[in-house]
Amino acid sequence: MFGFFKKKEYKKEITFDYSSIMVDMHSHVLPGIDDGAKDPQESIVLIKKMMALGIKKIIATPHIMADYYRNTSETINESLTILKEELHKQKIDIVIEAAAEHYFDETFEERIDRQELMTMGDNYVLFEFSFINQPPNTIAVVQKLKDLGYKPILAHPERYPYMDIDQFKSLHDWGVSLQLNTISLTGYYGKESKKMAEDLIDAQLIDFISSDMHHLRHAEALKNALRMPYLEKVLFDYPLKNILLK
Numbered sequence: 001m002f003g004f005f006k007k008k009e010y011k012k013e014i015t016f017d018y019s020s021i022m023v024d025m026h027s028h029v030l031p032g033i034d035d036g037a038k039d040p041q042e043s044i045v046l047i048k049k050m051m052a053l054g055i056k057k058i059i060a061t062p063h064i065m066a067d068y069y070r071n072t073s074e075t076i077n078e079s080l081t082i083l084k085e086e087l088h089k090q091k092i093d094i095v096i097e098a099a100a101e102h103y104f105d106e107t108f109e110e111r112i113d114r115q116e117l118m119t120m121g122d123n124y125v126l127f128e129f130s131f132i133n134q135p136p137n138t139i140a141v142v143q144k145l146k147d148l149g150y151k152p153i154l155a156h157p158e159r160y161p162y163m164d165i166d167q168f169k170s171l172h173d174w175g176v177s178l179q180l181n182t183i184s185l186t187g188y189y190g191k192e193s194k195k196m197a198e199d200l201i202d203a204q205l206i207d208f209i210s211s212d213m214h215h216l217r218h219a220e221a222l223k224n225a226l227r228m229p230y231l232e233k234v235l236f237d238y239p240l241k242n243i244l245l246k
């Protein structure tokens with residue numbers, strides 16, 4: 001009866017790492033500004049784990065949301081500076097930049113209008129939906145992003161239980177790139193997310209993969225994801241765009 005709490009045991013050996021994607025573009029490793037790393041020391045523990053798995057560049061994406069994490073480009077860049085100083089002090093050689101994970105709440109459209117989004121690469125904007133329901137004005141807002149020259153990326157599509165594969169297909173056709181959390185393939189977020197992650201890969205709908213790293217349990221799952229056949233498929237036989245962000 002205690003099997004529920006037992007640590008998963010894996011038989012498959014790890015034979016490759018994330019070096020083929022080079023860039024991890026969704027993580028919460030900036031210290032002290034969201035539900036990720038609390039201080040620079042925690043940031044560095046997580047960053048070292050990512051480096052050990054072959055990541056060469058990290059784009060940190062703190063939450064920006066009206067309710068909980070009212071980050072701005074100032075709070076994010078300030079945290080990035082603190083982290084960079086600590087990395088330099090400890091002689092840790094990693095490229096690190098900052099963007100954001102924008103929450104699609106009632107303030108998202110205003111932020112777009114004011115053009116205060118935190119972008120990565122060639123004007124990519126990472127955003128997430130609520131886990132409860134899809135905003136009714138999704139297409140209008142996506143169109144606005146595109147009209148302003150932004151390239152929208154929806155974070156972890158496999159984690160929205162109210163959406164089906166056809167809805168993702170039409171979003172994708174509408175110009176929204178999709179970013180899979182690789183740890184979903186281990187079942188970290190449950191069976192449904194794992195299944196949707198696999199279906200999205202099969203349907204060739206995934207554009208980016210990343211860690212969404214918040215803490216050490218994610219680091220462990222990121223490593224274990226390397227045992228999953230679906231990850232092998234997506235790393236070596238798939239048109240991923242992570243490399244565009246290097």
Ligand SMILES: [Fe+2]
Pocket residue numbers: 026027028101155212
């Ligand atoms: Fe995230």
